[in-house]
Amino acid sequence: MAIAGGFYLLGRDGDSAPVGAGGVPSTAPSQPGQRTPNPDGPGGPGGPEGPGVGESGAPQVPSEDGYATDAASGISIPVPDGWTGESGVVGAGVTTGKYSCPGDTSQSCVRGGVFSAPAAAMKIEATTAKAAAEKDIQTNAEESYGGEIYGKISSHEELRSEAVTVAGQKGYLVRWKVVTSKGDDGYVQSLAFTSPSASGLMVVVRSGFDINDKAPKLSVMDEITQGIKAAAGGGSGSGQGV
Known part of the structure; x- marks a missing residue:
């Protein structure tokens, strides 16, 4: 899976670093199946530091053992054994299985990745969880498994499209299996739900797993989804204007 284009963690130092599917610099988390996007976007990697304000004057991200925290969304994503997690002021990600991209x-x-951000930070204006998930899945698939790194997505199969409860909130997820012209095929999932901490804020969580013996099992995607919880200290909702 490659880094999702335009999907960034907004960190405490104001530097830019992408997160999402596939390729990504060693300093930032990556999603499975995609190249590193143009880094000229907002933000940079967040660090696992305590709450408060850092030396630069930017807010720091609260840390919690075993979780990556998306401060703006007010959620924490579980980090499975052997995975790497990264927290951010806007956005969070967990990844595993770094390797050389098939097209470059x-x-x-990376073999597997799960990333969150406020829907507004991802330019998704849908007002319901179902509409947000359905709108994002195509973009998620193309940014995770399309383009130069994985080639054209020749087809997809919808595996799930259903209402779910995440972190105590009503949400909706859509999951596809995609077939690529280069490298591994993949599973992509777009999950949307209202923040458990920031009132009225829609959150989107993108997942992508390679279909490969070295990739995590699809059941791990369900485990991570079910393990998402409200972040300690609540959410800032600051991603609404990104």
Whole structure:
């Protein structure tokens, strides 16, 4: 899976670093199946530091053992054993299985990744969880498994489209299996729900797993989804204007 284009963690220092599917710099988490996007977007990688304000004057991200925290969304994503988690002021991500991307071996992709951000930060204006998930899934698939790194997505199969409860909130998820022209095929999932901490804020969580013996099992995607919880200290909702 490659880094999702335009999907960034907004960190405490104001530097830019992408997160999402596939390829990503060693300093930032990556999603499975995609190249590193243009880094000229908002933000940078967040660090697992305590709440408060850092030396630069930017807010720090609260940390919690075993979780990656998306401060703006007010959620924490579980970090499975052997995975890497990264918290951010706006956005969070967990990844595993870094490898050379199939379409460009100078770039790094990952076997599995799960990333969150406020829907507004991802330019999703839908007002319901179902509409947000249905709108995002195509973009998620293309940014995770399309383009130069994985080639054209020749087809997809919808595996799930249903209402769910996440972190005590009503939400909706859509999951596809996608077939690529280069490298591994993949599973992509777009999950949307209202923040458990920031009133009225819609959150989107993108997941992508390679279909490969070295990739995590699809059941792990369900485990991570079910393990998402309200972040300690609540959410800031600051991603609404990103």
